[in-house]
Amino acid sequence: MKYLAAFRTSRAGAALVSSSTAAERSGPVTRVVVDDVADALTRAAQAFSPRRPSPQGIDPAARVAPDASVGEGTFVGPFAVIGAEARIGARGVLEAGAWIGPGVVLGDDCHIGPNAVCYPGARLGHRVRLKAGAVVGGPGFGYGHGPTGHQRIPHLGACILEDDVEVGSGSCIDRGNFEDTVIGRGTKIDNLVQVGHNVRLGQRCLVMATTGIAGSCHIGDDVVIAGGVGIADHAEIGNAAVLSAKCVVFGPGAVAAGEVVGGYPARPHRAFLRAQAAMYRLAPLVEELVALATEPRSGAETDDHARG
Secondary structure (H helix, E strand, O other), X not given: OOOHHHHHHOOOOEEEEOOOOOOOOOOOOEEEEOOOHHHHHHHHHHHHOOOOOOOOEEOOOOEEOOOOEEOOOOEXXXXXXXXXXXXXXXXXXXXXXXXXXXXXXXXXXXXXXXXXXXXXXXXXXXXXXXOOOOEEEEOOOOEEEEOOEEEEOOOOOOEEEOOOOEEOOOOEEEOOOOOOEEEOOOOEEOOOOEEOOOOEEOOOOEEOOOOEEOOOOEEOOOOEEOOOOEEOOOOEEOOOOXXXXXXXXXXXXXXXXXXXXXXXXXXXXHHHHHHHHHHHHHHHHHHHHHHHHHOOOOHHHHHHHHHO
């Protein structure tokens, strides 16, 4: 019903509508009644925006190691690099400047954007998409403290992206140190997101821009993490939880399955909204108190104060 007023005045030739809107007297005459308007609109847009045929073959300016394998129908763009013993599936696209490290495995129909990087230890499933400048499988931010300063801890775990994962531009997913970093099937990660070592991110999650997930966090399936969220190390996030924008979950804290949280530190969203409302109501009260404290006193009040 959100767009009902616009529908009633629309001059569109046809419209996708729900059953509750189909009987409206005004609006487009041709109406396609569907169960889920948003899903139908997505599928219609896909039908009217067919994918261009992908180029095929290996550009002469690309560098492919002799013992690497490239699947049938895969395109390797100019200045792309495929390292020793890497295995690239069929029908993939590696755009200009993509770097696939030694031993990396890519499934079928993967799309690696310009200047995206897959470090050794990265294993990508089928239909994985890395946008421009994404970095997968780099060593995590792990150091030991010794007498000579910070000593890097070797990161020996893998970085596994399951089928249908998408990673946005400038996002970085670190490999594990002694365990694997795993991004579950169907999860979509926006631009400029940091995922630390050993993180387990479940299936079908949505992670929005500028979120930071510290090492060893375990995040369930179908979780929505809004923009600018911070999750400290070893936090536990249950299935279908929602973390609203700019909130911070401190480890080893936990968010229950299905819970909606917000604020700093994160708390149930309704409690966060009540706290915010209370803070805004305090502002005028503070102004009144300041006015009372600075108000000039009458002579009688001054004498009474002195006698007291």
